[in-house]
Amino acid sequence: MSIDIRDLHKSYGETEVLKGVTLSVDKGELLAMLGPSGCGKTTLLRIIAGLETADSGEVYCEGQQVLEENPEARRMGFVFQHYALFRHMTVFENIAFGLRARPRAKRPAENEIRKRVDVLLDIIQLNWIAKRYPEQLSGGQRQRVALARVLAVEPRVLLLDEPFGALDAKVRVELRHWLRERHADLGVTTIFVTHDQEEALDVADRVVVIDAGRVEQVGTPDDVYNRPRTPFVCKFMGTVNLLQPDIGEDGPLYARPHEIDVTRDPGPGRQPVAVRAVRKAGPLVRLAVELNGSAVEIAVTHADMARLEAAPGCVLYAMPCVKRVYANPPGGKDEGK
């Protein structure tokens, strides 16, 4: 199911949370809405689900306006950060809830319900805890049950609000890979909200970066990471160094730690940097250096590190290997339109 969002506005009292959001989501796509907390991404998701009303704008689902429909009628599967499982019901009954809630005429027969719940329990690989209560499950298990509960009603769209936010780091990574696999199997259009850029880049087909109620950029993970369109997106996607501009440029140069090349010997265009600290834990070695009096972070491979033989106190020669400059100085984003 494709979704079209047009010029959506929403305010809570004086605070404008959505300032005209336009966005289209393709059928079968796995889309991440990424932004800092308070940027409006959750509000946007809740408006799509019908849990929140918009002040103005439109939401179309497969060409059909849905803002007038109440959440019961929309058939949008919403998964909450804190799972919102019904704690007095077993896992089985939680998953069966949406089917049992249907009016008699549309309700599947009891054995049909059993069959469908069993299939879903297979999908989430938790058939062995069907009779347990949510309290007895781990966070990751609860979130999978919440997902199965939503899938049971065959939603048009899956909406996930910070689905991994309450899980610890290792489970989070496992579960997001699991989600991507399930998405590949099921092909349901899925939108998930996150403030974790690593999560968004790792899982999504496309990423929407939102800041202060506005869409900053829509693109593939590759696009938003390597070709950020605004300084905000660039900074939000990961560590970035603001280097002094070359002569003739009107803003600083944005270079990520691994986009700066360092050598032991001086060369044309290279500037001397003093190494302050070396951190070797991780896939890349990170060097904290000082360039013209300001702190800069540089990342090099372990292999390069062996060649550089850098240690705190030594001097290396650095040169950015990208030319990423923005016309507007950072923080001076033009307000209004």
Added chain:
Amino acid sequence: MAHKKKKSGRLSLGIGLAYLGLLLFLPVSALVLKGLGIPLKEFAATFSEPRVLAACRLTFGVALLAALFNAVTGFTVAWVLARYRFAGRRLLDSVVDLPFALPTAVAGIALSGLYAPDGWVGRLLAPLGVQVAYTPLGVLVALVFVGFPFVVRTVEPVIEALDIGLEEASACLGASRIYTFRRVILPEVAPALLTGATMAFARGLGEYGSVIFIAGNLPGVSEILPLLIVARLESYDFTGATVLACGMLALSFAMLLGVNLLEGWKNREKKA
């Protein structure tokens, strides 16, 4: 560390039990001891008197009805107080507690004034052929009044703490509001509702002050058990009063125990 904790735990347990013993068990066991000295046939004789039986039926029946009524209305008011923000909410919130604070005799006199055939409310009901004051209906009105805050005060914090996400999840799964209420909200609130209704019921059983003014106290019709006990005391029939009091105690205790066991059983079922 653990050892120390255990010891202090034993101390507070001891203090708690001793206090409970002094406060509750002493007067109750004094009553029971007195009752033990009375031959059983005295009990049988008293509890087969039509007047006593009628008073029993009235007291327990009306207290139960009032508790059920309060469960419904109390839930509604608690819901409104917990979920909506409106002008005068604080005022309404304090008004709920009034039956706690008001001397019950004052409440009884006010209610009988209102519901008497020439009172503000009684006057409106009279043409419909409904008489409240001096009938069992009057007893019900009094017990509804005194029991009301128990339900509101036990249920309100539970509704307040209820995760709105549960209702939203239910709605997104296609459930109607009624279905959501029945299958999601009610099971969450039910234990508190049962507790509140039980307290209202217990209060109704023992209520005296407000009832005697509005009930009219017609023997066999609108006479409650506590009044019967007082009547026996006033005619120096201490044995008769003890018999009635012991009987009432046993019945009340059995019912409250029943509710507690039901609650415990429900909880165990959930944990199993």
